[in-house]
Every structure is written in structure tokens, then in C-alpha cells.
Amino acid sequence: xxxxxxxxxxxxxxxxxxxxxxxxxxxxxxxxxxxxxxxxxxxxxxxxxxxxxxxxxxxxxxxxxxxxxxxxxxxxxxxxxxxxxxxxxxxxxxxxxxxxxxxxxxxxxxxxxxxxxxxxxxxxxxxxxxxxxxxxxxxxxxxxxxxxxxxxxxxxxxxxxxxxxxxxxxxxxxxxxxxxxxxxxxxxxxxxxxxxxxxxxxxxxxxxxxx
Numbered sequence: 077x078x079x080x081x082x083x084x085x086x087x088x089x090x091x092x093x094x095x096x097x098x099x100x101x102x103x104x105x106x107x108x109x110x111x112x113x114x115x116x117x118x119x120x121x122x123x124x125x126x127x128x129x130x131x132x133x134x135x136x137x138x139x140x141x142x143x144x145x146x147x148x149x150x151x152x153x154x155x156x157x158x159x160x161x162x163x164x165x166x167x168x169x170x171x172x173x174x175x176x177x178x179x180x181x182x183x184x185x186x187x188x189x190x191x192x193x194x195x196x197x198x199x200x201x202x203x204x205x206x207x208x209x210x211x212x213x214x215x216x217x218x219x220x221x222x223x224x225x226x227x228x229x230x231x232x233x234x235x236x237x238x239x240x241x242x243x244x245x246x247x248x249x250x251x252x253x254x255x256x257x258x259x260x261x262x263x264x265x266x267x268x269x270x271x272x273x274x275x276x277x278x279x280x281x282x283x284x285x286x287x
Contacts, residue, residue: 099162101138103147106161108136110154124153191215191223208282215240215267215275224266229283231265233257237276241269251277 111121122132126149134140135150142150144158151158180195192214207229215238224243233242235255242249245263250271259265261281 098138100141103142103161104136104138106163107132107150107154110156110160111136114154116154121150121153125149191217191219206282207285208280211279211281213275213277213279215270216273218270218273222266222268224264225261226264227261227281227283229261229281231259231261231282232278232280234278234280235276236278238270238274239272240267240275240277241271242266243268 107121111118116124118129118132118136121127122129125132125146127135127146131140135142135146147161148158151161181192194212194214196210196212222243233251233256235251235253237253240251242251242257242265244257244259244265248268249257251257261283267275
């Protein structure tokens with residue numbers, strides 16, 4: 077069977093000109109964020125700064141490199157210091173390296189003996205606005221009680237070992253090594269049928285930061 081491919085706007089392996097690191101993109105995001113915080117439309121800000129809406133759109137989308145004069149005018153119109161536009165570009169990007177066996181075992185409601193949840197890493201509040209929690213889940217023994225979870229955000233399951241019937245809402249999915257299940261996590265979900273033990277899979281949960 078031919079492998080299906082999909083086209084994406086972002087290059088996940090971009091290097092020198094990775095859009096997340098380009099100064100113009102960082103500035104544009106800050107301009108848009110400050111505008112929205114003040115409940116200004118693009119037309120309002122463009123008029124206050126003496127720009128066309130088309131020029132402002134290009135700045136907010138990181139498509140052009142605005143002059144310092146233009147940035148100073150935007151800063152004045154928004155009532156923020158000029159340096160505020162550079163904060164995201166200059167901030168430190170953190171990384172978490174968890175060696176084999178060093179993850180943190182956690183307890184989740186409904187877990188029983190033979191069910192192990194290991195948190196593989198965690199970042200606190202950051203500019204991205206999204207919290208991501210990667211878990212390695214190991215099911216080693218039959219049990220008469222299966223955990224059912226419901227929480228905000230989205231979740232990705234990637235099977236590593238064994239076979240499991242995984243419940244999401246009204247559907248039951250047969251998952252084998254190499255299978256992926258990606259879903260909205262506010263529906264009841266969890267492993268329901270332990271078909272071949274031991275079972276190991278990655279569970280990656282993403283949800284908006286609170287506060």
C-alpha cells in the first residue's frame with residue numbers, strides 16, 4: 077500500500093530561517109498580540125499609526141522587515157515601549173532531556189496495580205501558551221477496572237508494544253505497535269481491552285495554559 081503524504085505550511089525541520097526564530101515573525105506576533113489585548117481592529121491601529129491596513133497585515137504576518145521608525149510609531153499607537161516587540165525573539169527556549177529510567181511516576185485517578193504512568197518531561201508557563209505533557213504508559217497485568225479519563229485539550233496515543241482496545245467516546249479502536257490515535261480529550265477515553273500484554277504506549281496531552 078502506498079504511503080500517504082500531506083502538505084503542511086510549516087517545515088518541521090526548518091533551520092536557519094525557521095519562522096519561529098525569524099525576527100520579523102516575532103515582531104509581527106507581538107504587534108498583533110498587543111493590538112488584540114487593546115481590542116483594536118487592524119484598521120484602527122493602521123489609522124492610528126498612519127499605515128495602510130495592507131502594510132500592517134504584512135508586519136503582523138512577518139512578511140516584511142519594518143523600519144525602526146515604523147515600529148516606534150506602532151509602539152506609540154499601542155502605548156507600549158519599542159522593546160516590547162522584541163521580547164519573544166530574545167527569550168530563552170527551554171529544553172527538557174529525560175534519560176531512560178528518569179521519568180517521574182505519577183498517579184492518575186482510576187489506576188490500579190499493573191498500570192504505570194511515567195511523565196517524561198514538563199515545561200512550565202511559556203510564551204507558546206500551550207502545556208504539553210508526554211507520558212509513557214505501561215500496562216502489565218489484567219485488571220477488572222479500566223481508567224476512564226476526560227480532560228481539556230487534545231491527546232495523541234502512539235503504540236509501542238502489545239495490543240489494546242482503546243475507548244474514545246462511543247468507539248473502540250484496536251491499537252497495535254506503530255498505530256496512532258489522535259483525539260479531542262474531553263470525550264471519555266482510556267484503555268478498555270488489554271488484548272496482548274505487556275502494553276506500552278506514548279500519551280502526549282496538549283492543552284491551553286491556565287491563567
